[in-house]
Amino acid sequence: MDGIGKVDIIARNTIKPSSPTPDHLRIFKLSLLDQIIPPMYGLIVFFYPAETGTNFSEQSSRLRESLSRTLTTFYPMAGRTNAIEPSIDCSDDGAFFVEAKMDCELSDFLRKPDGELLNNFLPTTDPLTAQLSEGYVTLIQITGFRCGGTAVSVCISHKIGDISSLVTFLHGWTSSGEAGSPVFVGDSLLPPRDLSFAQRTDIKSGNLITKRFVFEASKISHLKDKVGAIDHNIQMINKYPSRVEVVMAQIFKCAIAASRSVTGSFKTSVLFHSVNLRPRTDPPLPENSVGNLIWFVPVVIEESEMDLRTMVHKMKRLVNEFCNEKAKKFKDHSLSVLGEFGKWAEFKEMEFYSCSSWCKFPLYETDFGWGKPIWVSSANLTFKNSIILVDTREGDGIEAWVTLEEEKMAIFERDNELLDSATFNPSAYLYITSTQSV
Structure with a gap:
């Protein structure tokens, strides 16, 4: 620069x-x-x-x-x-x-x-x-x-x-x-076990590049309107998609499309959606519990499911099923965890993506003694096909940090559907009021 x-x-x-x-x-x-x-x-x-x-x-x-x-x-x-x-x-x-x-x-x-x-x-x-x-x-x-x-x-x-x-x-x-x-x-909570049987997927390979996309509140509302209410019969507390769900699905959809453009063919893809276990174990764990109290719920998308509404509905259904049926069993049940972990081997031939949401955490309240931050960011990630979602300063929009292989990012960042919903790397200076000196 x-x-x-x-x-x-x-x-x-x-x-x-x-x-x-x-x-x-x-x-x-x-x-x-x-x-x-x-x-x-x-x-x-x-x-x-x-x-x-x-x-x-x-x-x-x-x-x-x-x-x-x-x-x-x-x-x-x-x-x-x-x-x-x-x-x-x-x-x-x-x-x-x-x-x-x-x-x-x-x-x-x-x-x-x-x-x-x-x-x-x-x-x-x-x-x-x-x-x-x-x-x-x-x-x-x-x-x-x-x-x-x-x-x-x-x-x-x-x-x-x-x-x-x-x-x-x-x-x-x-x-x-x-x-x-x-x-x-x-x-x-869960004593460590012998994991020598597990083979990790190499997700560091390739020339990786991370880029920032900002979804404003009005654009997120439009995405939520496109998806609409969940219409299946599984009981849910909230039948409407969250802003994180629609943004995550939109990015996932466009990333899959970019991959297909590069390779010339569709490859079944799986998104590992992070879920906070603290409020979902039985009994719930304290909010101030320190540890990796998350699980990654796999959401597999086939070529016939490449529709935003279908993707969001499937994502919400699978996460809901996990929270209702499996999360409660994780506490003090190593075999349940190992069983779910072992299933990940089924996805080894698929294209892996992962998404973590930092939304709703009070990051903009972090005051070390000289005031609150004017901007909070993630950073370049070393893992391909990674997505980090962070609240904007106003709290109603989402900043997405997306890491893809360079060739795929070149297509992803020009996707018209993505750019209808997000702005590529807008000025963070706009978040600063005229009374603040920077």
């Missing part, structure tokens, strides 16, 4: 808990659900305008001090993943903390966010940082802009938890001790 430089790292440190972790908590055993998740980081970046009376040094110092206090309560976040056993070594090594500067205005970046440049705000993409921080559960980077604005990225090993877990961590970090204590589930 013109006028946008690279991020320069100025310091790398480790932030240790303010109080040591007791000896009896030094080993945190992961659950079967944690074990199934691939070894990667959950990534999120918050952008903040300049605040009168503070500077980058003060903000960084405030961040380090509050993080140190928070790690005492969230002690596994200060540990390291065990490369051999399904566990976290809670040895108080700390969180890896990076300070960086960027010689441009925050507004210059926000006017047209660059997906590749966005990676520079992440500690996981710098080779030296990645080498030094290997095994750390938590990585943080604060980046200062020339104008005084900042970006704060929070990267948590997916082995310790899902997006809800990350939000619980953020709440504990930013609430000045007012938040309730987290509930670390670990192997108390």
Whole structure:
């Protein structure tokens, strides 16, 4: 991008808990659900305008001090993943903390966010940082802009938890001790098992590219009108599609079409739709439970089902069946989980897609002490056919971060049906009011 430089790292440190972790908590055993998740980081970046009376040094110092206090309560976040056993070594090594500067205005970046440049705000993409921080559960980077604005990225090993877990961590970090204590589930829910029988599908291959599409509230309402009410006989609390469901289906439909254009033929595709298990187990788990308390419900789409209404209805039906019939059995039933996991082998010849929704989580309430963010983003993903959905700042629209192979993305991003519903990478600067300085 013109006028946008690279991020320069100025310091790398480790932030240790303010109080040591007791000896009896030094080993945190992961659950079967944690074990199934691939070894990667959950990534999120918050952008903040300049605040009168503070500077980058003060903000960084405030961040380090509050993080140190928070790690005492969230002690596994200060540990390291065990490369051999399904566990976290809670040895108080700390969180890896990076300070960086960027010689441009925050507004210059926000006017047209660059997906590749966005990676520079992440500690996981710098080779030296990645080498030094290997095994750390938590990585943080604060980046200062020339104008005084900042970006704060929070990267948590997916082995310790899902997006809800990350939000619980953020709440504990930013609430000045007012938040309730987290509930670390670990192997108390589902003990780990031997998964040597499982063969993972390689979903990293290919030249991947991530792009951002914004679905405004009015366009989402139009999609919901096209789909209409669910007309099958399965009992549901809500028979109308949600905004997440219609956006997810629209992206899935257009991605399949792009794949067919590249390969010249239709290939049966499966979308793994993430479902939060916390409210659906029997009894329900606390909202502040930390762990991978999600399941991915497979939604298979054949060529005859390439219609938005059909796709949404099938997606809603399968997720509803899972929640009503299977989710309650997951708690304390390893065999049920292994049985569902084993069924994934049936899809190995299909085109894999996955979608995670961060919608309805209070990400725009994340205040580290200098105000709320003006923009919250996902980042470039390393897994092909991945979809991340995030609320817009207003809360009624959806930003979709879609990762496809480059050849397929070239077709996907020009799909007229997609562009009737979404805008490709609009300015995030529009979210900023005229009273805010960036």
